[in-house]
Amino acid sequence: MEFTHRVVMIGFGxxxxxxxxxxxxxxxxxPAQFVVIDLADRRDVLEPWIAKGLTFxxxxxxxxxxxxxxSTHARAGDLIIDLAWSVDCFDIVQWxxxxxxLYVNASLESWNPGDEMERKTPxxxxxxxRYARLLPLQQRWRHSTTALIDQGANPGLxxxxxxxxxxxxxxATLRENKFARPAARHLERLxxxxxxxxxxxxLGVRAIHCSECDTQxxxxxxxxxxxxxxxxxxxxxxxxxxxxxxGWGTHETWTPPAATRPTTGPGNxxxxxxxxxxxxxxSWVPQQEIVGMLVTHGESFSLSHTLSVVARGRVVxxxxxxxxxxxxxxTLVSLHELRARNYELHPRTRxxxxxxxxxxxxxxxxxMGHPFKSWWTGSMLSIAEARKHVPGANATTxxxxxxxxxxxxxxxxxxxxxxxxxxxxxxxxxxxxxxxxLGELVSIRSDWTPLSRYRNYFSEETAADVDHQDPxxxxxxxxxx
Amino acid sequence: MEFTHRVVMIGFGxxxxxxxxxxxxxxxxxPAQFVVIDLADRRDVLEPWIAKGLTFxxxxxxxxxxxxxxSTHARAGDLIIDLAWSVDCFDIVQWxxxxxxLYVNASLESWNPGDEMERKTPxxxxxxxRYARLLPLQQRWRHSTTALIDQGANPGLxxxxxxxxxxxxxxATLRENKFARPAARHLERLxxxxxxxxxxxxLGVRAIHCSECDTQxxxxxxxxxxxxxxxxxxxxxxxxxxxxxxGWGTHETWTPPAATRPTTGPGNxxxxxxxxxxxxxxSWVPQQEIVGMLVTHGESFSLSHTLSVVARGRVVxxxxxxxxxxxxxxTLVSLHELRARNYELHPRTRxxxxxxxxxxxxxxxxxMGHPFKSWWTGSMLSIAEARKHVPGANATTxxxxxxxxxxxxxxxxxxxxxxxxxxxxxxxxxxxxxxxxLGELVSIRSDWTPLSRYRNYFSEETAADVDHQDPxxxxxxxxxx
Numbered sequence: 001m002e003f004t005h006r007v008v009m010i011g012f013g014x015x016x017x018x019x020x021x022x023x024x025x026x027x028x029x030x031p032a033q034f035v036v037i038d039l040a041d042r043r044d045v046l047e048p049w050i051a052k053g054l055t056f057x058x059x060x061x062x063x064x065x066x067x068x069x070x071s072t073h074a075r076a077g078d079l080i081i082d083l084a085w086s087v088d089c090f091d092i093v094q095w096x097x098x099x100x101x102l103y104v105n106a107s108l109e110s111w112n113p114g115d116e117m118e119r120k121t122p123x124x125x126x127x128x129x130r131y132a133r134l135l136p137l138q139q140r141w142r143h144s145t146t147a148l149i150d151q152g153a154n155p156g157l158x159x160x161x162x163x164x165x166x167x168x169x170x171x172a173t174l175r176e177n178k179f180a181r182p183a184a185r186h187l188e189r190l191x192x193x194x195x196x197x198x199x200x201x202x203l204g205v206r207a208i209h210c211s212e213c214d215t216q217x218x219x220x221x222x223x224x225x226x227x228x229x230x231x232x233x234x235x236x237x238x239x240x241x242x243x244x245x246x247g248w249g250t251h252e253t254w255t256p257p258a259a260t261r262p263t264t265g266p267g268n269x270x271x272x273x274x275x276x277x278x279x280x281x282x283s284w285v286p287q288q289e290i291v292g293m294l295v296t297h298g299e300s301f302s303l304s305h306t307l308s309v310v311a312r313g314r315v316v317x318x319x320x321x322x323x324x325x326x327x328x329x330x331t332l333v334s335l336h337e338l339r340a341r342n343y344e345l346h347p348r349t350r351x352x353x354x355x356x357x358x359x360x361x362x363x364x365x366x367x368m369g370h371p372f373k374s375w376w377t378g379s380m381l382s383i384a385e386a387r388k389h390v391p392g393a394n395a396t397t398x399x400x401x402x403x404x405x406x407x408x409x410x411x412x413x414x415x416x417x418x419x420x421x422x423x424x425x426x427x428x429x430x431x432x433x434x435x436x437x438l439g440e441l442v443s444i445r446s447d448w449t450p451l452s453r454y455r456n457y458f459s460e461e462t463a464a465d466v467d468h469q470d471p472x473x474x475x476x477x478x479x480x481x
Numbered sequence: 482m483e484f485t486h487r488v489v490m491i492g493f494g495x496x497x498x499x500x501x502x503x504x505x506x507x508x509x510x511x512p513a514q515f516v517v518i519d520l521a522d523r524r525d526v527l528e529p530w531i532a533k534g535l536t537f538x539x540x541x542x543x544x545x546x547x548x549x550x551x552s553t554h555a556r557a558g559d560l561i562i563d564l565a566w567s568v569d570c571f572d573i574v575q576w577x578x579x580x581x582x583l584y585v586n587a588s589l590e591s592w593n594p595g596d597e598m599e600r601k602t603p604x605x606x607x608x609x610x611r612y613a614r615l616l617p618l619q620q621r622w623r624h625s626t627t628a629l630i631d632q633g634a635n636p637g638l639x640x641x642x643x644x645x646x647x648x649x650x651x652x653a654t655l656r657e658n659k660f661a662r663p664a665a666r667h668l669e670r671l672x673x674x675x676x677x678x679x680x681x682x683x684l685g686v687r688a689i690h691c692s693e694c695d696t697q698x699x700x701x702x703x704x705x706x707x708x709x710x711x712x713x714x715x716x717x718x719x720x721x722x723x724x725x726x727x728g729w730g731t732h733e734t735w736t737p738p739a740a741t742r743p744t745t746g747p748g749n750x751x752x753x754x755x756x757x758x759x760x761x762x763x764s765w766v767p768q769q770e771i772v773g774m775l776v777t778h779g780e781s782f783s784l785s786h787t788l789s790v791v792a793r794g795r796v797v798x799x800x801x802x803x804x805x806x807x808x809x810x811x812t813l814v815s816l817h818e819l820r821a822r823n824y825e826l827h828p829r830t831r832x833x834x835x836x837x838x839x840x841x842x843x844x845x846x847x848x849m850g851h852p853f854k855s856w857w858t859g860s861m862l863s864i865a866e867a868r869k870h871v872p873g874a875n876a877t878t879x880x881x882x883x884x885x886x887x888x889x890x891x892x893x894x895x896x897x898x899x900x901x902x903x904x905x906x907x908x909x910x911x912x913x914x915x916x917x918x919l920g921e922l923v924s925i926r927s928d929w930t931p932l933s934r935y936r937n938y939f940s941e942e943t944a945a946d947v948d949h950q951d952p953x954x955x956x957x958x959x960x961x962x
Contacts, residue, residue: 118936218702221839273939274939280820326817336813339772340770343936458603481755
């Protein structure tokens with residue numbers, strides 16, 4: 001594919017740095033077509049590209065500078081790749097639409113998300129509120145210039161993994177005659193039509209995790225005043241201290257007592273008055289149980305929304321969807337130090353790349369409740385393979401960049417699609433672009449349930465917390481001290 | 482001091498390895514006077530000492546082998562240094578008394594502590610039950626051969642730090658005229674007499690933490706199947722998964738709902754049906770707030786027991802005493818992996834020594850509630866200084882060994898004292914022996930309270946959990962997600 005317009009990259013952190021060489025290769029672009037805007041001075045890392053004509057603008061995009069900065073550097077037909085962590089999505093999407101500039105990002109951000117954390121209610125702090133605002137825009141702007149939101153790895157590729165997983169589960173269900181004839185016929189039709197919400201319902205899917213376990217590690221000691229993350233430090237920090245949110249399934253019989261159930265918008269989520277980094281759930285990646293953080297993420301909203309089945313105006317089916325993130329060791333320690341710092345970010349930060357000596361980022365969809373109990377579909381990318389694709393990157397940034405790359409290619413081919421979320425995209429096409437960068441692509445069954453390895457050491461305290469009748473109740477996933 | 486009898490060391494883990502050269506130096510012993518018994522084959526690390534005459538016995542001490550093994554190697558007047566993590570203290574203390582063999586250890590262990598974890602009640606699993614059994618023995622065996630229990634760093638030196646801290650607080654209180662004349666007179670008398678329980682009461686001490694923050698770190702990546710601890714891996718694992726226990730102050734107005742309050746024994750503790758590694762409290766070490774694990778430890782029992790004031794058969798004063806342990810980063814990660822492993826220990830273990838490149842183990846007594854609010858007395862030992870004392874050791878093992886060394890010297894000078902706990906020892910003498918190995922010895926005031934840096938991000942959920950009237954309530958220390 002050839003693209004003759006300009007590409008404006010906003011934010012040049014570690015993901016953008018990984019993405020740039022992939023874009024140059026896939027789009028046959030010249031560095032002179034690129035403008036990079038960043039609030040930090042990135043001239044050192046950009047130096048080889050600047051020498052070849054790339055324009056670097058060292059300026060912060062704020063509500064006041066946004067229109068001026070973008071008008072200076074982007075014209076109709078150009079593409080904005082927004083990987084910054086503090087540019088409000090609504091303001092920039094509005095500008096891009098008005099100016100017919102293509103737009104992609106890897107998460108739905110807002111201005112200064114950490115502001116007034118103590119004053120706002122969980123709903124005001126929630127991602128839910130932002131998506132509830134996005135949906136009507138999506139309806140209104142159907143054939144505007146394309147703005148593709150949330151297409152990184154997770155959110156992003158995870159939706160592709162969910163679709164692939166559902167198709168694989170359905171295929172195996174039919175092949176192994178798990179369903180009696182009428183139910184099998186119905187399933188066959190849904191499989192042919194790739195009608196994912198009724199398909200998930202027909203399969204009996206109850207819960208979906210984006211389950212991630214990052215074992216990347218370095219032979220360099222993390223200092224106590226240093227926050228280490230394998231992707232954006234600021235974005236990791238911000239989402240970790242945000243309230244815990246999850247897509248809330250129609251099968252749930254127990255709701256956490258302090259949960260907020262929004263009364264405006266689609267009502268597909270609950271919001272808990274506790275930070276993601278303090279919210280833990282049991283989950284599974286091949287081949288181990290993990291205890292991951294239930295951090296708020298776009299896919300919990302968009303997947304649970306897309307997989308809802310509505311009949312006569314009422315939601316009759318929705319799976320529970322949440323993130324279960326076991327970050328790398330140095331991040332786990334950084335997050336604990338953050339608790340002792342009352343959640344103020346460390347003075348120093350580091351994204352490990354060259355210093356990593358081993359480990360894999362395993363990220364995928366754990367789909368549960370169907371005839372095989374659990375099924376995991378996703379990417380297992382080792383640091384060794386990741387740096388073969390992009391020297392100086394790590395597995396996490398390559399996975400995210402692969403998602404953004406797929407997003408860019410699709411957007412350029414489909415420039416008048418209005419606002420799109422990952423669930424709206426053709427999953428095979430997206431996966432075909434990303435797959436070469438994702439290491440081992442796995443889609444396998446597992447008989448894991450949150451109770452299969454559960455041992456109760458304090459029955460006097462916690463017996464009431466477990467539902468042995470239905471293993472897929474959220475209460476069974478919740479890790480309690 | 483010269484000692485002509487034999488020394489039998491049980492367990493030759495990393496603390497024993499650090500202790501051995503200190504003993505040889507301080508006691509002018511010959512290696513030929515040493516017998517080392519360990520269930521693991523330690524011939525490789527013992528090789529230089531074996532060459533000089535040390536006897537190594539590769540055998541596990543069990544209820545069945547105990548008498549045979551000890552009778553073979555120890556006679557009246559000899560000394561047993563028990564640093565094993567699974568030899569029952571009562572059985573070995575009984576044997577030592579019957580055979581007039583001196584005995585010291587650094588913690589009160591039992592046979593196979595992890596057995597039947599799911600069946601036992603918190604009280605049955607508790608350290609409390611063991612101490613409640615020890616106290617009557619202590620009364621009965623007043624002038625038997627000395628058995629000094631729990632004299633490592635914590636438990637052990639921490640009691641010395643508490644006494645030193647209380648004396649320093651009292652001295653500063655008087656010097657700075659914090660008390661009116663009659664109260665000051667009373668305090669003066671208690672200070673002179675070193676009458677610690679009424680002294681703590683007169684000062685208004687409400688809570689005492691053994692607060693520890695270990696920042697030792699290595700330029701070697703921890704593998705996911707490896708449990709890393711700066712001291713005994715097995716002992717760390719065992720205490721971390723044991724129920725949370727703490728000495729319970731008379732000022733507490735709120736008790737955790739699930740707490741067990743024992744009805745037999747001195748009743749100075751509460752036991753919570755949750756593991757220490759899942760129980761977090763705010764605490765402070767110079768000069769930072771920490772969020773530490775409330776792991777069960779002997780000093781919580783013995784300090785809160787010793788500092789109780791009884792009037793007319795009723796406890797009228799007792800401070801809350803608990804551990805707040807922020808272990809090193811690699812241990813934090815190991816502990817989190819343990820959750821995902823359902824608390825089964827990792828297949829591989831490592832105690833970092835040579836590979837450590839930086840960091841300090843800061844361990845001491847945080848004494849709170851008096852006119853200066855907080856006061857911290859303890860040891861800050863860097864890895865650099867630790868390995869000057871004992872090459873191949875780390876800061877933690879040197880601190881523990883310094884406590885055991887002091888214990889050995891005192892025991893040899895006082896061979897007919899029956900069962901003793903750290904609070905029974907002359908603190909100046911103990912500290913004088915240990916001090917050269919403890920790095921920076923600190924005794925400083927701080928205006929820290931658990932509420933001084935507390936920010937409430939979710940007022941709708943947690944407002945009721947904080948007592949603003951009395952900052953020293955346990956509920957204010959509790960870290961809640």
